[in-house]
Amino acid sequence: MGFSGEHGRFSTEVYAGRLRAATAAAAEAGLAGLVITPGYDLRYLLGSRAQTFERLTALVLPSQGAGAGEPTVIVPRMELASLKDSAVLELGLAVRDWVDGDDPYRLVAESLCTTPPIATAVTDSMPALHLLPLAEVFGVVPVLATAVLRTLRMVKDAAEIDALRKAGAAIDRVHERVPEFLVPGRTEADVAADIAEAIVAEGHSEVAFIIVGSGPNGADPHHECSDRKLEAGDVVVVDIGGPYEPGYNSDSTRTYSIGQPDADVAKRYAVLQRAQQAAVAAVRPGVTAGEIDAAAREVLAAEGLAEAFVHRTGHGIGLSVHEEPYIVAGNELPLEEGMAFSVEPGIYFPGQWGARIEDIVIVTADGAMAVNDRPHDLLVVPA
Template sequence: MTANRFDTSVYAHRLRAAAEAASAAGLAGLIITPGYDLRYLVGSRAQTFERLTALVVPVGREPTLVIPRLELASLKESAVHELGLAVKDWVDGQDPYDMVVDALGGDPVATAVTDSMPALHLLPLTERLDDLPVLATEVLRTLRMIKDPAEIEALRKAGAAIDRVHARVPHFLVPGRTEAEVAADIEKAIVAEGHSEAAFIIVGSGPHGADPHHEHSDRELRAGDVVVVDIGGPYEPGYNSDSTRTYSLGEPSAEVAEQYSVLQTAQRVAVEAVRPGVTAEQVDAAARDVLVEAGLGEYFVHRTGHGIGLSVHEEPYIVAGNDLPLRPGMAFSVEPGIYFPGKWGARIEDIVVVTEDGAEALNQRPHELIVVPV
């Protein structure tokens, strides 16, 4: 594996699996424009512009990459050349959409396109396809949900790196500092601990902690605050961390300590429920039932988790109504929370990977309410 991508054999396997999945779905092929699907299949970080770049994965034929000649340099860090893929470059004045149809074999029926394809390219393609394309999401979802060993190792490294950042967070939580100042320190720590960047930083102090998607503000931290810190980012080759811990500036009240203890139990019970064959909604229910029994159910206002990988949020979603059975290799967050509007909030989040007989937690920082002396 290079710093920016996996070994070429990983991508060769994924391309074969994608073509097999397309065939099983009765499709003639896949058309993948820049985005997470393209990065997953060939390690390319090409961007979408007004000129079309598209990986064509036909059933029964070799894949072809259609790309503007002036974008060829974007392939250097990908596995395209080592995979031996055909590259059809084009210049202004040529029709790249016809080139895509030719790469499909000239029989453009039952085609799937990536869900990130912009209308700028989708509409011209539909004019040349015999049938309206479907989304490739259903074809690729299982492949991307089931992480291979290289992906799991990448997620482990990302999880360990964000743990190191959380270990530094108490030093940043000083009364009188603003949430934004704390977030700036955390951003530097995220990069210092090996991430390529910070994808998101939530510092929710006091009443702001009751907003699950609060980011940070100019509110000054105060003694007695409960502070939710939810942070993460991509770690090369681009797999994300995501972990939440909750801190108390000084000893918490008895009520806060008691309610947080229930949340801690809910998170632990949900992680313990993870194993092959259990459904996503059953993991959600495991956390929710603990909170409901303690009279806190109404304060848990979001799903229990989301899948993670190249994207911070991807399938599987750990939510009521999702009867998807868990399978080894699936990676997702387990993050119940409780939120009391105008007062305070708390959340505990680990990334877990489904194993053959349970779950491996990729975050190891303490789950207790972390008391910061003031």
């Protein structure tokens, strides 16, 4: 079971297993079923890249039990072609098409084979223009399917882990090329343009984001790029990523120094490096997401840098760049084998400089496996 390059998705068996798991989870939650409109959840369940329009497209996934209907895709007749690259046909799912003048929301209710009020969950990306008519037909406002699907999407299967490893290797190859772009006199935007070209050249389907924060701009964690020219002595934060077929994202940050850094920068960066290492070392099943955040934060606090760390330690990653689990203080979610997330502590000194180190890690049976292997040192490039 793995990636099917012909269709830009995984094998049919992968999606069949996900549908079974989602159906069982909905039944366990006491729901009549799930209604999933286009977005990451639909892509996860069917490999579909259909888009949301004013006309309803939805996967209707009834729960198991007596009288339950069969999984059905409701789709406008004029959008039938949007299913061709998904796993819908190979899975043998029922397809009910409709034309303008029909009531697609009634088709959803009929596919669930229950009578109102219908306790149903919908994907959190469903537009209000579809949610409200569904609520009227169901006789009750649906709940979000997030609680039903979150564990399925957080815990990656073997095919997803393989995809994330390939994405990580691809973005590592881009970071390997970054030093040649960091030339004094060039602008951050010049560097970002070169990186964008390299991201695609190294196998990504597109660019998701590029941050090139030089000098004082590096102190803004979400700076993108600007016309500021690189200078000798700059510390430069480079945070980059994008989707790698079948759509799983890379995300990696390394920090560079144009010329040898001064002693204070080197000293503070060394603390950050220890903090990132401590957080990765703390990862294992049963440890909470909040404890991973604390592992990084405690190292920085011990050296007086607690106030310089202004964001969470990490975020889950997969079809979306940011998804659960979130590695943040107060999150008591226990980690499970197969969860994938970033570990990216940073330190920021407004008006001066900033630094961040980020790897994507996958929880293993007894620890963590990083999908990135570029050096974590403050990487010095010629001035």
